[in-house]
Amino acid sequence: MNSIVLIPIFEPTDKTIGFMKKLTQEPFPIFVVDDGSGELYKEKFQQLTLMGITVLSYPINHGKGYALKYGFKYIQELYPTSHIVTADGDGQHSIDDIKRMIQRMEYLPSDVLLLGVRHFDKQTTPTKSYYGNRLTSFIYYLSSGIKLEDTQTGLRGFHSNMIPDLLNIPGNRFEYEMNQLIDLVKDGYTMDILPIETIYENNNEHSHFRAIRDSYLVYRPLLQFLISSLSSALIDVLSFLILATLFGSHPFMLLVATIGSRVLSGLFNFQLNRKYVFKDQKRVQKSLSKYVLLFSCQLLFSWLGVMMLSHLLQSILICKLLVDGTLFFISFSIQKRFVFN
Structure with a gap:
């Protein structure tokens, strides 16, 4: 041996x-x-x-x-x-x-x-x-x-x-x-x-x-992704409220406000994840195209999921939390393995 x-x-x-x-x-x-x-x-x-x-x-x-x-x-x-x-x-x-x-x-x-x-x-x-x-x-x-x-x-x-x-x-x-x-x-x-x-x-x-320090080191990518997602969600909500106030409550204007706020929060989220969570400093164009595809699918499945779940649950907020919470883990996995690999 x-x-x-x-x-x-x-x-x-x-x-x-x-x-x-x-x-x-x-x-x-x-x-x-x-x-x-x-x-x-x-x-x-x-x-x-x-x-x-x-x-x-x-x-x-x-x-x-x-x-x-x-x-x-x-x-x-x-x-x-x-x-x-x-x-x-x-x-x-x-x-x-x-x-x-x-x-x-x-x-x-x-x-x-x-x-x-x-x-x-x-x-x-x-x-x-x-x-x-x-x-x-x-x-x-x-x-x-x-x-x-x-x-x-x-x-x-x-x-x-x-x-x-x-x-x-x-x-x-x-x-x-x-x-x-x-x-x-x-x-x-x-x-x-x-x-x-x-x-x-x-x-x-x-x-x-050491329970706190070493757990943070092991779980840091997921924690950073959570912080990135929460800050992006805050930008999404604030920008939606601002755009909705400026454009009014007409259904078409609400759709414009929804898309506009999601695009702003999505760009912010992409930059955070690329630089600090998954640390992919290269292949920006390739990563961005993958991220846009993932972002579009998330937007679609979030809307479909909330719409279908609303037939079972009365609270739209609970439906939104359940659907987007599930999408959070799916998105982390896809971004880690494919978008910023």
């Missing part, structure tokens, strides 16, 4: 040391990246060194994504290998599953990313982890069209030829692993999955995932 196991660690516990000691009994090199744990944990990393583990350190905590890229770069430059398997050092991955990942990598083509995928049972998975994984899987499906039950797994297998692309993927914290799944697929790589054991010790209380 020509494989390396790469494990980023921040503030290791005694359980971490025990897990690593068992892992050293296996016949593969182990590289640990100390993600700026500080002087208080220096002795524990020295224990890992005495076990024969290569420990890479830097003084300031930067996040899991930074630690992984630090390890990838070191291995690329100083320790060439065929495969790299990344794992977590908190005991969430069994040694048997790590060994199975390494064995599977030996038979996979060099353009395949291998993911150790867990199955989440609502009864046995911590509530935060269960719903967090469901949400990120949903967002990933919207973004890529790929159904993947476990987007947050840290047990992954890479061929060494992927390292240059892995180093170019943005993100220094937990969002880096989600970005891997998006960018590597976009770069032409495919994915294979290996079912693994689902392990959560002590209700996952030792996780370094």
Whole structure:
């Protein structure tokens, strides 16, 4: 086997040391990246060194994504290998599953990313982890069209030829692993999955995932899209009220006010999404033509949906919210995958 196991660690516990000691009994090199744990944990990393583990350190905590890229770069430059398997050092991955990942990598083509995928049972998975994984899987499906039950797994297998692309993927914290799944697929790589054991010790209380900051980093594209959509909706309503006041309430004038306000809000929405949400600075004309087609379809389906739903519900406002709320997620998926891809 020509494989390396790469494990980023921040503030290791005694359980971490025990897990690593068992892992050293296996016949593969182990590289640990100390993600700026500080002087208080220096002795524990020295224990890992005495076990024969290569420990890479830097003084300031930067996040899991930074630690992984630090390890990838070191291995690329100083320790060439065929495969790299990344794992977590908190005991969430069994040694048997790590060994199975390494064995599977030996038979996979060099353009395949291998993911150790867990199955989440609502009864046995911590509530935060269960719903967090469901949400990120949903967002990933919207973004890529790929159904993947476990987007947050840290047990992954890479061929060494992927390292240059892995180093170019943005993100220094937990969002880096989600970005891997998006960018590597976009770069032409495919994915294979290996079912693994689902392990959560002590209700996952030792996780370094920061609920607010790290959730924002992972879900940022959808949040930015929501802000863009809400601000565009505000422009739509305000411009409609202004135009309706100027042109009067004749049905034809209301139609003119509706179209005019939607065009203004649509242009505003296009610029926001292109520059800040999906960051597509090139191919403006091609993106604009796709956006206009999507915008026209949204306008049509919004009108048809509200008209049909109004026969079942008395409130036009509720009909509008239900229809446009559904179109919001459809529009995000289409813009991410086709308009600004």
